[in-house]
Amino acid sequence: MSSESSKKRKPKVIRSDGAPAEGKRNRSDTEQEGKYYSEEAEVDLRDPGRDYELYKYTCQELQRLMAEIQDLKSRGGKDVAVEIEDRKIQSCVHFMTLKKLNRLAHIRLKKGRDQTHEAKQKVDAYHLQLQNLLYEVMHLQKEITKCLEFKSKHEEIDLVSLEEFYKEAPPDISKVEVTMGDPHQQTLARLDWELEQRKRLAEKYRECLSNKEKILKEIEVKKEYLSSLQPRLNSIMQASLPVQEYLFMPFDQAHKQYETARHLPPPLYVLFVQATAYGQACDKTLSVAIEGSVDEAKALFKPPEDSQDDESDSDAEEEQTTKRRRPTLGVQLDDKRKEMLKRHPLSVMLDLRCKDDSVLHLTFYYLMNLNIMTVKAKVTTATELVTPISAGDLLSPDSVLSCLYPGDHGKKTPNPANQYQFDKVGILTLRDYVLDLGHPYLWVQKLGGLHFPKEQPQHTVITDHSLSASHMETTMKLLKTRVQSRLALHKQFASLEHGIVPVTSDCQYLFPAKVVSRLVKWVTIAHEDYTELHFTKDIMEAGLAGDTNLYYMALVERGTAKLQAAVVLNPGYSSIPPIFQLCLNWKGEKTNNNDDNIRAMESEVNVCYKELCGHWPGHQLLTNQLQRLCVLLDVYLETESHDDSVEGPKEFPQEKMCLRLLRGPSRMKPFKYNHPQGFFSHR
Amino acid sequence: MERTMPQAVPLGQMEVFQALQRLHMIIFSQNVSPCGKFLAAGNNYGQIAIFSLSAALSSEAKEESKKPMVTFQAHDGPVYSMVSTDRHLLSAGDGEVKAWLWAEILKKGCKELWRRQPPYRTSLEVPEINALLLVPKENSLILAGGDCQLHTMDLETGTFTRALWGHTDYIHCLALRERSPEVLSGGEDGAVRLWDLRTAKEVQTIEVYKHEECSRPHNGRWIGCLATDSDWMVCGGGPALTLWHLRSSTPTTVFPMRAPQKHVTFYQDLILSAGQGRCVNQWQLSGELKAQVPGSSPGLLSLSLNQQPAAPECKVLTAAGNSCRVDVFTNLGYRAFSLSF
DSSP: OHHHHHHHHHHHHHHHHHHHHHOHHHHTOSGGGGTSOOHHHHHHHSOHHHHHHHHHHHHHHHHHHHHHHHHHHHHOOSTHHHHHHHHHHHHHHHHHHHHHHHHHHHHHHHHHHHHHHHHHHHHHHHHHHHHHHHHHHHHHHHHHHHHHHOOOGGGGSOOOOHHHHHHHSOHHHHOHHHHHHOHHHHHHHHHHHHHHHHHHHHHHHHHHHHHHHHHHHHHHHHHHHHHHHHHHHHHHHHHHHHHHHHHTOOHHHHHHHHHHHTTSOHHHHHHHHHHHHHHHHTOTTEEEEEEEOHHHHHHHSOOHHHHHHHHHHHHHHHHHHHHSOOOOHHHHHHHHHHHHTOBOSEEEEEEEEOTTSOEEEEEEEEETTTTEEEEEEEEEOSSOOOOOGGGTTTTOTTTTTTTSSTTOOSOSOSOTTHHHHHHHHTOOOGGGGHHHHOBOOHHHHHHTTOOOOSSSOOSSOOOOHHHHHHHHHHHHHHHHHHHHHHHHHHHHHHHHHTTOOOOOGGGGGGSOSOOOOEEEEEEEEOHHHHHHOTTOHHHHHTTOOOTTSEEEEEEEEETTEEEEEEEEEOTTTTTSOOEEEEEEESSSEEETTTOHHHHHHHHHHHTTGGGGSOSTTOTTHHHHHHHHHHHHHHHHHHTOOOOTTSOSOOSSOOOSOBSOSOBTTTTBOOOEEOTTTOOEEOO | OOOOOOOOOOOOHHHHHHHHHHHTOOEEEEEEOTTSSEEEEEETTSEEEEEEHHHHHSTTOOGGGGSOSEEEEOOSSOOOEEEEOSSEEEEEOSSOEEEEEHHHHHTTOOOOSEEEOOOOSOOSSOOOEEEEEEETTTTEEEEEETTSEEEEEETTTOOEEEEEEOOSSOEEEEEEETTTTEEEEEETTSEEEEEETTTTEEEEEEEGGGSTTTOOTTTOSOEEEEEEETTEEEEEESSOOEEEETTTTEEEEEOOOOSOEEEEEEETTEEEEEEBBSEEEEEETTSOEEEEEEOSSSBEEEEEEOOOTTOGGGOOEEEEESSSEEEEESBTTBOOEEEEO
């Protein structure tokens, strides 16, 4: 009911809403307020609190009336209906109050909502404005930063420094008064100056280019001129050949040799250069030549494109060979060995001429894969030599240069890296091949500038000229002394084999005039035979009898006494003395083990050898030692004390003049010969 | 035996020469220092080498301990004989006797203190001095050798007081008979002569070669070694090694040793001898051979027993001769090791 009534009333209200909307101007009119009834205006006037009180009171009244009605209805009576009616009308009035209050409440609510809504809208608008402004602020800030960070291209140019600028720039550009104060103007001025300079330099560059072109053209012209000169020079050289020969200045020959030398492998080249230099500077008896085929040497170093072609060819060939039978494994290994031991086609020949016109020919080879040098030696003499039997080994190419320096026997490869290469192809040692390839002595490597450090094998060994130069002189001298001493021995052996000890006249003073003991035999013995002799054990144990030495046996006899002497000849004769070990067979066998005097004799010959050297270079040492041995045997036999129990005279009457026969705890015989008095005494 | 294999070292001229020298070296004499820890050895090149016995015998001995501490050139000729007093080492060789201070030698300062030459009769050749003998009671030194005389030198003043002559050939060895005091000398002439030092006269002569038991004419008659123990004397050389009773001049025991002996000495109740042949022989007084201990040299010339009280740990027998090695026997039964020049 109340809701219906409110519905009815609503249009009224709405209408009154609409009216103020149109009639804003009417609101201000308080007189016109009586024309229509505005409940809204009433709302503003009434106090919500009092309305609430009114509502509470009305509700109470209603409840009271209802309760009274209830009572009356339950009591019943006649006047009840009037009272009920009365009360009904009061309740209706109360109901209407309630409805009005409800309306007022609704109106108030609506008003409140409208106000809130308005306020909210305002706030939103402000908020939006704020956002916009903030956004703009940010944008502007970014722009500002961008502007601040702006780098103009002009800063990338490296300008000259300020001082230089003021110094160098002409005043109309630098405009000192203006630019000093104003950095902007200053920078502008500097840029101006930069531009000017660059323009100038570009000009210069163009000029220089054109100059260069001109000069290149001139060079071309001159080159052509020179190349046209070459054939003319050649013809002059040819024409001068006869003159060269006439004057003994073989420039052409030397030139040709240098040409060939260019194709030598590095070690041989070093040797060639150093040997030629040494020969020209110090030793005219040395001559150097190159042998071998230059074409083959050139063929070894083909340029890479050719070798590629070769590879393709060889590929084609290989396919063919697979159809043929493969060579056996042994032959393959053999081929590999041959390949490993291959020599360079060129070799260097050195000829050393000694005083007596004998010549030592040395041929040096280079083994390419092993990176070592070898040498083959040959001795030729001015006159034909008749070789005595015992002298067979003296000048043989195999051993004539053995141990030129102590321990350098030339049977092992000096390059430690070769061992690995040998293992691959099954070569045990180079010793088997030295006869064919030559000996790889250490001094040969040094002359070629090759140095093999013992600790680590190196893959590439660099040839060193200074190493070669430092060894050249000593080695040449040693070679000469070696040849001469061997030749001297050669001659002496010839004489020794006939039983004559050839003592030169200037060494005669070392010995008495009369020597009765004679040398009966002089033969070579092998190293193994020497080691098996019973009286040579001491020398063996002292390490003085290796297999690089030469061994001989001499036999000296007098009467029934036979003295065997085993001789160790070191390849370094005559600076290293020959060593004698004696065994005397006379009234029993006496060696240094059981007879002190035999020891003394050995000592006289081995230890006191320096007085027996004769004049330098001491080639007389061996013969003097042998002669002394004969003298010692004489003394020994003659000074032997006579055994009273045995009958008969002494076998060897004393002919030597001696001061005393025996001396010292060992009862030594007088072995020392004194010249010129001619008597024997003790050391 | 202690022989090393030859080294494969390339030998230059110097090395070969040194090796040859060592091969032909003869060590003639040895002597122990007063403190007992060092041994001096003299060789035929005139060098004296001092070995440290205490270092070589210690448990940390290395190869270098068997080499000399110091070697110096003492004489121009061989050093045939050496003796030691409390502070000095006296060495004699070609005609001279020189004195060295032990303390200085051990510090490697090798300068001779003094040298003396006895008055010789001959001037053509300087005779060698083969034997030196110290007479502590008189503080004198007796020298004997090539000129067939015994010379006495007073150690304090250095003057030669006496010259005893009687030998007809050079003298090999001397021995002292403490009690009397008498000196025995043995020589090349085959006689052992006894001399009284107070009267300076020859008291007794024993011509060994005339006795059939011991004479060996094929070896000669020379007396190479002598040792005496108050009433007893043992001598050897050309004749066989024989033990003599001095008062009666009779040979009591002949030791059956074929090789001539060059050195003999009494030791406790044994007689030790050495000579031609490698071994050191040990004999009982009865004439039996107790032991033969081989050494490293082909022939031995001197034996030395280190009985110095100051160094009991170095009590060894050393033997040297025709080699550059001195054999050291710590126990008489075997050769322990060798020192070498």
